Each structure stands twice: as structure tokens, then as C-alpha cells.
Amino acid sequence: MVKVPRIKLGSQGLEVSAQGLGCMGMSAVYGPPKPEHDMINLIHHAIDTGITLLDTSDAYGPHTNEILLGKALKGGEREKTELATKFGIKFENGNREVYGDPEYVRAACEGSLKRLEVDCIDLYYQHRIDTRVPIEITPLRLFCLLEKMGEMKKLVEEGKIKYIGLSEASASTIRRAHAVHPITAVQLEWSLWSRDVEDEIIPTCRELGIGIVAYSPLGRGFLSLGPKMVENLTDGDFRQNLPRFQPENLENNKKLYERVSTIALKKGCTPSQLALAWVHHQGNDVVPIPGTTKIENLQQNIGALSVKLTPQDMAELESIASADAAKGDRYMDGFPTYLNSDTPPLSSWKA
Structure with a gap:
């Protein structure tokens, strides 16, 4: 069994597994919640293989995914993990x-x-x-010694959080936040069909020594699975509403999947x-954080660590999966992403 190696995430001292586990789909967003017992077994199996970076949010459920992880990490499991x-x-x-x-x-953290x-x-x-509040205030300005804005600093001093990250933030937002207090990681969507972050956000993170977590x-x-995945979506699955899975875009995106599948066959691995x-x-x-609700898929994801790609392989993949290869936006109109994440200047803030 492949043991997942460990890497340093960012330059602030955090060390994590080279592959993490996105836990959202266990409880929410991708259809009905999955059986709790099965998901706890999956989390324990992931930890046993060396996957120790577990990713959740208070928005998943809302709240139910955090509750699930709380149950899964009882006993000695918590000490083996990095919890995000x-x-x-x-x-x-x-x-x-x-x-x-x-x-x-503070209320959210507590x-x-x-x-x-x-x-x-x-x-x-x-x-x-x-976007109503300057990024220096939210929440990173709180690390400063300003008496009225000290909640986040207090949370760190109290040992309630160790490292700070941003998700779906623009390059300018990241830069402004990092100038106030070091950012350890930025979470963003990055894959063969979501490559727009390579223009500004990835270079900014690397310039500043910020780790990259790819969801x-x-x-x-x-x-x-390609189009088969779309065909099998259940009621309530968020993906049913995403532009890339709509009929007008699906035929084009199917071609991208087929090209990836052809290369995978030559490499002796699965498309995923x-x-x-x-x-x-x-x-x-x-650090990518693929999500799954099945142990066999988890094992397949870990197997990706053993797939070696040559510069020629990378060039071939990137030629068929260019930045505009996938048709359709990542989210529906109006959904908050890094594209609409810029905040007012700090000088405009009135406490």
C-alpha cells in the first residue's frame, strides 16, 4: 500500500500530507448525506494510509460535516491529523x-x-x-494590536487556531492580506479543466511563500467518469446547476475527458x-484535496502519487487542456469567487 508522503505547506511551519481529503460530499452539496458509519470508516482508512489533511467548513450542511469529523476524530485520531x-x-x-x-x-470559530x-x-x-469589508480587517487585521479588532489575534494567542488561509481570493486580495499577517495557504480550484488561476494567483502565492491547496x-x-458522472447525479446535487454540466457545454467537455482518457490508457492508469x-x-x-465517499476511490486517488509524468506528458496534457478548453463557467452567475473578491481600501473602513 502506497503511504502518502508529507510536505511543508507554505512557509509558516505547517506540515501536511501531500494529498488531503475533501470531506464536503460526505454530508452535503453532492446529494443526500452518506451513511455516517461508512464515512467515519472512510476517514479512518484515509488517516491509516497517511492522508492527514482533512478539509471541511461550517457551511457544509451547514454544520453537519464538522459534526461528522468531530465524531470521526474522537480518541487518538485527532493527534494524527491536520484539521482545516x-x-x-x-x-x-x-x-x-x-x-x-x-x-x-469569534462566534464562527467557537x-x-x-x-x-x-x-x-x-x-x-x-x-x-x-467584499464589503477591507481584507485587512477580515480577518487578518485582527492580528494587529488594535484593541477593538483583536479577536483573531486572541484566538491565536489562546491556541484555538494555528494557521490562517484564504479561499477563492484574488491575487490583489492575497497580497493585501499577506502584508498584514502571513497567509499559510490559499485554497483554489485547480485542475486540467480549471487553469485560470495560473495567470496571477499561483505566481502570487509562490512569490509570497504561500501554500496552494487545490480543491x-x-x-x-x-x-x-466523464458524462456518465453527470447522468448519475442525484436530486439535490449542486453540480446539476453548474454551467459546465449543461447540455450546451457538455458535448465539448466530453471531448476533453476522452482525450485525457486516451493518454491515461497509454500511461496505464485511470483518467482520474x-x-x-x-x-x-x-x-x-x-496539495490537492480530492473528495470521495468510497474507499475504493480513495485508494485510486492515492495511486495517483505513483503516476510519473515526463515533461512530454505534461506538455501533451496541457495542449489538450488549455485554459479555455472547458466550456462554461465554474459557477453560476453571481456566485462569489476570486473574480469578484476585491474589497474596499482600508482607508474607507469606519469601525
């Missing part, structure tokens, strides 16, 4: 709202700690950027292993 969760998305009256005001930070049944969160992300490295499952190996080959500062 997020704050910043709230659901009120059926609507999704992004919050980043200082008063919200809530996550309680649900996870832990004393400390290893990596705490701002899930989406509140949806398998194109939300499409790079594993090839796609995941491509992310792993981006550098030792990148």
Missing part, C-alpha cells in the same frame, strides 16, 4: 450570505471548535471574501489518476 475548516458563509432564510465583519469571527470537538483548528480559512482537482468528478497526478506534478507547494 472555514468560516464566512452563512445561510439565513434560505439565502447564502458572505460575512467577514470582525464581530463574526462554533466550529464545538462541533469538531477539538481545542484547536490547524488551518482556518476565510471561505469567501466579504476539485478531478473537475468535481467529471475527470473521473492522470488528472490528479498532473496536479501533483505542479510542484511541492501544491
